[in-house]
Amino acid sequence: MLYRTIPKTGDKLSILGYGCMRLPEKDGQIDEERATRQLRYAIDHGVNYVDTAWSYHMGESEPFVGRALLDGYREKVRLATKLPSWLVETPEDMDYYLDAQLAKLQTDHIDYYLIHVLNTTEKLAKMEACGLTEFLDSAKKAGKIINAGFSFHGPAEDFAPIVDAYPWEFCQIQYNILDEQNQAGTKGLEYAAGKGLGVIIMEPLRGGNLTDPVPPAVADIWDSSPVQRTPAEWALRWVWNHPEVTVVLSGMNREEHIEENIRTAHEAHPDSLSDAERTIIGVATEKYRELMKVGCTGCQYCMPCPSGVDIPLCFELYNNKYMFKNPDAEMFYVVRLSGVLSNSPEQFASQCVQCMECLEKCPQHIDIPALLEIIVREMEGEGFEERKQMARDMFVK
Template sequence: MMYRKMPKNGDELSILGFGCMRLPVKENGSIDEERATKQVRYAIDHGVNYVDTAYPYHNEQSEPFLGRALADGYREKVKLATKLPGWMAKSRKDMDQFLDVQLEKLNTDHIDYYLVHALVGDLWDKLVTMGVADFLDNAKADGRIVNAGFSFHGAGEDFKRIVDAYDWDFCLIQYNYLDEKNQAGTEGMEYAASKGLGIVVMEPLRGGNLTNPVPVSVKAIWDTAPTKRTPAEWALRWVWNHPEVTVVLSGMNKEDHIDENLKVADEAFPHSLTEAELELVRNVERKYRELMKVGCTGCRYCMPCPEGVNIPLCFEIYNDKYLSGNADGARFMYAARLGSVLSVGEPEFASKCVQCGDCLDKCPQHIEIPTMLESVVEELEGPDLEQRVAMAKVAFKRT
């Protein structure tokens, strides 16, 4: 495992962090605690020392899970990060109450890296008027948090002014080779680094869209590289190639993915990609731009939908149709995965959308969700949808 220093405090942090937003789950949707605990502890045993969660992850169960997973001495081996759900706060007092609840859930007396969660310009302005700076100052002074930061999903111009608005220790940004000019982007990352902030990166694989599935036309580009690497390794190495980046979070939920990421994190030096390799990544980026229809990362901030639409899954399968080139396969999986064949509960089809707009302000990617759901309906539903659901029930032995 390689380590990089957090600029303001000198902490030696593993360049690979464990993100706890996409833990393995059981059929009923609850965290598969036995498996997830083994995964988290395995990663820590192999050098990971930065673990990230947040109040809403896994229906508010990620934090209490992690509190249990970090028992038996594992809490002392890591720097723990979680986040203030600022959109839920109605007053300055609420902020303290959220933090105190999080400390209890996580079974700890302090948070090493505490972030104001999912900032956009308007939310930051609201929190400023409620006294968020005073909250952070006092929480640091009384020892409940050690380092203060923020995660960001807004426009570039808002990012810079938020960086300048408080004496932050670090920030968390979405960054990958498709997002160089999106949200904070490269310009914002370099600006924050110039101000002494540590940079933690989320969505290095863009919610898995850069690795699963890999379109044939994209694979053909990767296959031209003299040095053979998986798409995940290329994506991770591209982020770690930037010396400004301290930690890259990976939402690891499969054992082979953890092993692969650990291997790459033992080799990924900054400035280690050649110009020819960087040009190869640029060619892949251009090809993805031609193929992708929706810039959804699967973060689920838009959920729950009041009408029961599974928005991220609708967009995942919609993108898969174009990334895989298999329209029939995508239509079948749409029926199976959204038609209550592979899950419990009611169907979650895009056609249940009533254009209420509840999701629009919540989307970090600023996707016109109701409009895009109309495209999903047009291309993935149709008059044979019920027939495809019935076929899926037979295929998956569901009655």
């Protein structure tokens, strides 16, 4: 297993981290015996960073991780979990959730504690008004948390101000071959690393969608390479090739995937891909983009929408449905756009009033209003209100 160092602390972390959001299930619940065996296997083979959160598996991930890390495994890892920021309304809430998480995880400290979905400067301001700085400083002083960070899924322009708002030790961003320019992107990765933050990467395989299934046109590109690798290995090696990356999280839930990822993590040094290998990855990435329903780059020029529609996110989720044949695409659409994760207003495509302001702003000349109408028909059809209620039940206090 290769390890990289958090610049501010000297902490050496395995480049492969274990994400506990997609654990194996049986009868709708975490398959505890199998999941424990998988997690401990990864730790026994060098993984020393384990990531969970309050909301994962409907609140059952943290208690599971606490049990799975018994028998001496807690001492072998750096444990990460996240404050559910969308549930915070008062300073006391932050203390309540941290103490509850310590109890669930059966530990007296969290090694890497993140403010979950700290996506915008507005959200940051709300958290600061609730005493975020004082909370983090106090929790550190008490030894309840060791390192403070945040996870980010927001617009690129809000990333640097959040990085600069507190002396964070690390941050967590989405980054993969399709997201070089989306969200924090490469610019954000380099900015955070330049400030001395460790950078934890989530969704390196877009939730597994870059590997299962692979569009046939993309599979042909991988097959044409003189160097033969699985799609997962290509995608992970691309992320690890960036020296600014500290840890890449993988939500591993199949034994063969765990074994493959561990093998790759023994070899994936920074700057180790050849020019030819980077070219192959670039061709595959462009083919993915060709397969997208909407040629949106996530540049955000169309934002803000006067009616509150998150236009780039609507397009991203719509593209994902067709590129990756995700059977849960409509549910992801509701969760991401309903505001339940950030305690913010809804941002659905159906809120578009055809004001046409976005048409003048889009550098890709996308017919945004017409496409939003299509998205309404395909993503907000039968069962839409039921999915919204499910999202509220999952995430609203």
